[in-house]
Amino acid sequence: MAARRTRSRVKEQRPKQGPRARAREEAAAEQKPDERLRRAAFLCFAEGGFHETTVDDICKKAGVSKGAFYWYFESKEQVFVQILEVWAQEVEGEIIKQFHEAFEDQNPVPALLMALGREGRRGRRLLPVWLDALVQSKHHPELKHAMRTFLQRLRRALARVLEPAFAPFYGAHDIETIAGLFLSSFIGSIAQQMADPEHEIYDEHSRTLLITVDHFARLLQQERAPGATP
Helix, strand or coil, rough: CCCCCCCCCCCCCCCCHHHHHHHHHHHHHHHCCHHHHHHHHHHHHHHCCCCCCCCCHHHHHHHHHHHHHHHHHCCCCHHHHHHHHHHHHHHHHHHHHHHHHHHHCCCCCCCHHHHHHHHHHHHHHHHHHHHHHHHHHHHHHHHHHHHHHHHHHHHHHHHHHHHHHHHCHHHHHHHHHHHHHHHHHHHHHHHHHHHHHCCCCHHHHHHHHHHHHHHHHHHHHHHCCCCCCC
């Protein structure tokens, strides 16, 4: 009698995930559908560009149906508007917290450089998507309005940080203008760093800008000091 052949069944094992991958999956599972869609949309915008990304791409990335997408959002432009609102809240809070703490430090320039470094790393993730959407915003009034509001909030947040140092010398409008110059330098330096990643352009610009502002502030204080030559 022929020996009966037995086939050993080997269970197919899924590759083990690292703790970070598991944490990301668990966090994604706990997110509300609209939060998952926002996160998925940002990833799609970052990978394929704002213009090229479709609602189908976002739904596939988020693992939700198209009907679920339209339950929360009317269009991909509206998703980006909400992304900007979340960014503004986060960046606004971080700017006020980090820069206030830096200004209170006995040696503020190194502390401010650390704060700028942290925001620079965030900016390198956000700026490509933001710039792409900025180009498209001329065709979408809602998107254009969101961009303008986003920048206004950042300028005003920076102005609140700068106010204690510059209020004795400038009015509110001028301080907000100075804040706008800081923001322009921030965005421009990140863009240059992204175009030429081999050089530490962002760090060099940040250091030079802060040293210059510190020097300028000291000159202003000397002019206002009692006994100063008019």
